[in-house]
Amino acid sequence: MSPDVLAVAEHRRGELRDVSYELLTAGRQLADATGGDLHVAVIGGDTESFAEELDREGVDAIHTVSEGEEFNHDVYVQAVEALHGELDPQVVLMPNSVNGLDYAPAVANRLDLPLATDAVDFEYDDGLTVTREMYGSKVETTVEVGGDQYAVTIRGAEWPGAEGVGDADVAEFDADIDTDTGSTVTGFEEVGGGDVDISEADFIVSIGRGIEEEDNLPLIEDLVEATDATLASSRPIVDSGWLPKNRQVGQSGKVVTPDVYLAIGISGAVQHVAGMKGSDTIIAVNTDPNAPIFDIADYGIVGDLFDVVPELIEEFE
């Protein structure tokens, strides 16, 4: 085993995703602790130009695997497995993205590595300790990972993206991949669209689980009308079918950057925050003073939306 770290980059539709650069920072942090090199794998797509972009400060080597245009979990598992065999690194770092969730557990299983997912931090000191959240971010935990080789997936936006120009060795890696697999990506589809583009709005009134039931929606619609705002929501409202998909703010919905984002009855799960943290001013109304939304809010009301919203409507009528 080497003390090295192998980070697996992610790309989609011709572009590297932000988490790829974050993986470089996290990977360098770990490699410094283990005393090893940082290796980066980029699999599929235009690997040559991806390798150029990934050659940032702190990267020692980049391995390109030319196989397919887009992500395919069978290809990724085989490529990472083969690279692991070649490099025998102490840690494999992968993104806790949707695609990460689609191949990282299989990599860990095949290589018989203990798997710690969704890391928000880690420490290495003769052993790996990973910081994770539980119970919808209500608690943070530290988890000691046994063994001497590990698989870890990192949460997006927890590490800054690596910058600076690097001086990595770039080499094509022949992974001998069996492409006769049981799953085939046939295309992509944009969801949303529809009547309103919430990403263009200056003032968003956004609702979450706190609204409790669909019958309470008209109350919020009255507020939206009185303030000439744009209505949006967190995931559960869309899952329940109370609002269409194009109103969903978050990781799997739209990213919005309004002047003011008024979050009503939204607890502020990390997936939601990913879609709205770029708003100029964030205001939260929530009964739970410990709700994570208050961590990123500029102004807040700790109170019942059913008391506050009617009063607010009155202010603007």
Added chain:
Amino acid sequence: MKVLVTVKEVAEVADDFEIEGTEVDERYLEYDLNEWDDYAVEEAVQLKEDGPADEVVTVTIGPERSEETIRMALAKGADRAVRVWDDALEDVDLLDVETKTNLLKAVVEEEDPDLVLTGVQSGDDTFGATGVSLADEIGFQWGAVVNALDFDADEGVAHVHRELEGGVEELTDIDVPAVLTIQTGINEPRYASLRGIRQAQSKEIAPKSLDDIGLDADAIESDLTLTSMYEPESESDAEIFEGDASETAGKLAEVLREKGVAE
């Protein structure tokens, strides 16, 4: 076709709570069916109602207490349930993915399903990994974070949408046998009807020990150890408006006017 659905009972933590060692004190926990699994159960039951599935079996790793949650799934239309538990699991703080994979694999070998549905993740430890790990272990195909499923029984192919980030979905064809991890929003989980609840009482929940499924204590040796649990430090520097609803709403209105977004 037989569909196996993994069902987990998860703990939800009250707004205010206390931590004892590496656990949230029991007084602040409420147990419920894992949200993602609720959608997985619904998807399986719909497959049965629509034809392709003949039988829907749930499998749970959980103590006797979890039977209440299992009955919920049975009341919604699952035919029967398997519950795996062992005294040796009582003291494990954190069941790692490998352990869950080992336990579920043994059940898959016994049940021999064509399709396994799991929730994308569980609301408590949120590993989000068991379904794919299991698929790899048992040699099934898989798809993670599925938010639309069109099952072609003749071809033996699951046409799925995988919900990627940023409002993009990936369209993928997956050969069965397969494991699909189900995202919320794929369907509208039904409420258990009174009739369903009554019927669930007579449906079978088969308790299985490690021994029953042919495993020994080695299979549950977790590589992960929970070493601390704490409330994350609040990074809040929000200005919190004080007062009753009318006062706080007044101050909020003032900010909205100041920012020029509402008049």
